[in-house]
Amino acid sequence: MAKFMSALAIAVSLSGVASAQSYPSRPITLAMPFAAGGPGDTLARIVAEHMKESLGQTVIVENVTGAAGSIGAGRVARAAPDGYTLVLGNWATHVVNGVVYALAYDVVKDFEPVSLVATQPILIVAKKTMPADDLQGLIAWLKTHPDKASAGNAGVGSSTYVTSIFFQMQTGTRFQLVPYRGGALAMQDLLAGQIDLLFDLVANALPQVRAGTIKPYAVTANVRTAVAPDIPTVDEAGLPGLHVALWNAMWAPRETPKTIIAKLNSAIVEALADPAVRSRLADLGHEFFPRDQMTPQALAAFQKAEIAKWWPIIKAANIKGE
Numbered sequence: 001m002a003k004f005m006s007a008l009a010i011a012v013s014l015s016g017v018a019s020a021q022s023y024p025s026r027p028i029t030l031a032m033p034f035a036a037g038g039p040g041d042t043l044a045r046i047v048a049e050h051m052k053e054s055l056g057q058t059v060i061v062e063n064v065t066g067a068a069g070s071i072g073a074g075r076v077a078r079a080a081p082d083g084y085t086l087v088l089g090n091w092a093t094h095v096v097n098g099v100v101y102a103l104a105y106d107v108v109k110d111f112e113p114v115s116l117v118a119t120q121p122i123l124i125v126a127k128k129t130m131p132a133d134d135l136q137g138l139i140a141w142l143k144t145h146p147d148k149a150s151a152g153n154a155g156v157g158s159s160t161y162v163t164s165i166f167f168q169m170q171t172g173t174r175f176q177l178v179p180y181r182g183g184a185l186a187m188q189d190l191l192a193g194q195i196d197l198l199f200d201l202v203a204n205a206l207p208q209v210r211a212g213t214i215k216p217y218a219v220t221a222n223v224r225t226a227v228a229p230d231i232p233t234v235d236e237a238g239l240p241g242l243h244v245a246l247w248n249a250m251w252a253p254r255e256t257p258k259t260i261i262a263k264l265n266s267a268i269v270e271a272l273a274d275p276a277v278r279s280r281l282a283d284l285g286h287e288f289f290p291r292d293q294m295t296p297q298a299l300a301a302f303q304k305a306e307i308a309k310w311w312p313i314i315k316a317a318n319i320k321g322e
Helices: 002-022 039-055 067-077 091-100 135-144 159-171 183-191 202-211 258-273 275-283 296-316
Strands: 028-032 059-063 085-090 111-118 122-127 150-153 176-179 197-201 214-219 248-253
Touching (some): 028 039, 039 085, 039 111, 067 085, 067 248, 085 091, 085 111, 091 159, 091 296, 111 258, 111 296, 122 135, 122 159, 122 183, 122 202, 135 159, 135 214, 150 159, 150 183, 159 176, 159 197, 183 197, 202 214, 248 258, 248 296
Parallel strands (some): 028 059, 150 197
Antiparallel strands (some): 085 248
8 A cells, every 4th residue: 555655646746747847738827917908917918928939828818807906816826736827916916915905815825936027116196287396395285285185096905005105104294095996097087187196107197297187296216217217216306215116927826836937937038038028018117127036036035025015014004905
């Protein structure tokens, strides 16, 4: 019996190795936890399109939305660890949600990191008629008009919401937080003058800035963004340290074999090294990580550092999901 069990264990092990070596032999599903047409969805589709060339199999992007991205991420956490179900998550799904919501999975322990993909900062904007012309002026105006202004957001835990809270904590200002079902709806009301402020992704806000329909103040980074080099950083604008970036990364379910993770990582690295891919993503406001930060180990360390930074801030602000 002991010999039989030993032989069975070896057979299972060899089967797993063979499966990893032949991977992928069928299409891969890449879960996108947010709606079609948004910045994350566009990023997923551009990267997936090129990954197909490296892997020899189609990478199908599936929008699995709801609960601030936790439904899509949760599905991947529960999936078989065979490399055929992945998630393109971000700072919200794999950092913020872990402390804001009571999840049925662990944002770290239930995933295998594959690679960082892209990142972009937040752009602080206001309606066109806002009296302040620079960030210091905006802060001064908000302090002299406490609770009078309103800022839109895409819901508790979203980058727009957490950045709004972080801004208030750093500046000592108070304004109303107005939730929307998505960032696009908040932008519509900003354009209409129904709300005063928005802390939105560069990709979403920049077209309106260029059209002259909203007023930009700063990007939440320590370096200017390449697509808007004329907009100052928060450090330059007098609010150093207000750094927020919505970074995106790819994960597989826990215990996915390392050989499969390596193949996926290589496909992502190749995709983001392609000049045409980089150009398309850069035009959308995405920025890229250095090659040495695009390893599974680097993603694990990066996520850990982000959790160490943001969880105390979120807990201090008592941000809780519904």
